[in-house]
Amino acid sequence: MNQFAIIVAGGSGSRMNSDLPKQFLPIGGRPVLMHTLAAFRAYSEQLSIILVLPENQVESWKTLCTHYDFVLDYQLVVGGETRFHSVRNGLARIHAPEGFVAVHDGVRPFISTEIVAASFRKASDAGTAVTCVPLKDSARQLLPDGGNQSVDRTAYRLVQTPQTFRLDWMRQAFQAEPMPHFTDCASVLEQAGYPIHLIEGSYENIKITTPEDLVWAEAFLQKRKAEF
Ligand SMILES: Nc1ccn([C@@H]2O[C@H](COP(=O)(O)OP(=O)(O)OP(=O)(O)O)[C@@H](O)[C@H]2O)c(=O)n1
Numbered sequence: 001m002n003q004f005a006i007i008v009a010g011g012s013g014s015r016m017n018s019d020l021p022k023q024f025l026p027i028g029g030r031p032v033l034m035h036t037l038a039a040f041r042a043y044s045e046q047l048s049i050i051l052v053l054p055e056n057q058v059e060s061w062k063t064l065c066t067h068y069d070f071v072l073d074y075q076l077v078v079g080g081e082t083r084f085h086s087v088r089n090g091l092a093r094i095h096a097p098e099g100f101v102a103v104h105d106g107v108r109p110f111i112s113t114e115i116v117a118a119s120f121r122k123a124s125d126a127g128t129a130v131t132c133v134p135l136k137d138s139a140r141q142l143l144p145d146g147g148n149q150s151v152d153r154t155a156y157r158l159v160q161t162p163q164t165f166r167l168d169w170m171r172q173a174f175q176a177e178p179m180p181h182f183t184d185c186a187s188v189l190e191q192a193g194y195p196i197h198l199i200e201g202s203y204e205n206i207k208i209t210t211p212e213d214l215v216w217a218e219a220f221l222q223k224r225k226a227e228f
């Protein structure tokens with residue numbers, strides 16, 4: 001069965017507050033995005049990878065690839081106004097009649113090949129596979145009257161990527177009008193009426209979002225080095 005990965009890196013990284021786009025920031029000596037792409041290629045040589053980047057970052061990315069001698073087979077697509085638009089642009093590049101598509105944040109460089117494999121397996125069995133982890137902290141709900149109340153944290157999961165789907169379901173769901181609550185692909189497929197199946201993620205599969213995440217990233221790389 002055809003397997004595709006759409007790696008979305010089309011955002012502006014406003015919360016990182018850095019001049020260099022966060023997907024290009026170096027961790028362990030090379031840009032975040034190179035770690036992510038290499039992790040997906042390590043999963044399979046047969047996987048078709050589509051990388052989504054903002055139009056104004058394409059040239060810098062090519063320069064970085066030359067500088068770091070980063071050679072890997074993928075298609076490059078220009079991103080859109082929101083994550084939804086970027087995913088949709090990536091999806092439009094897939095012409096196969098059927099298959100499975102994993103969508104992954106370019107800024108989650110610590111994804112393991114085991115989770116990618118589990119995600120494709122679950123999507124093959126059930127049509128959807130959304131990676132998530134249990135909450136480690138207690139949680140409170142904000143109430144409309146300005147108050148707040150505790151919630152049962154065991155009733156919640158924190159959602160990660162990859163999020164993997166049947167290609168035909170994904171194509172159908174992404175015909176929707178963009179909505180502010182479409183912060184991930186699961187919310188788009190859910191709105192289209194498809195069941196969302198969860199798989200276990202990892203606490204190392206962080207999304208590089210704010211500056212302190214770079215400190216965690218370097219620590220995870222050190223840990224991996226020590227494990228080899
Ligand atoms: N128009 C957009 C917005 C986001 N993304 C991607 O979606 C992933 C998760 O988004 P987030 O971490 O929010 O990235 P940014 O939108 O870049 O960051 P911020 O919200 O801080 O501006 C990132 O890999 C980001 O590049 C994208 O491809 N296209």
Ligand SMILES: C[C@](O)(CO)[C@H](O)COP(=O)(O)O
Nearest residue numbers: 083105159160161183184207
């Ligand atoms: C897709 C995602 O990473 C799942 O946790 C998340 O929803 C992206 O949200 P962001 O607001 O674009 O960072």
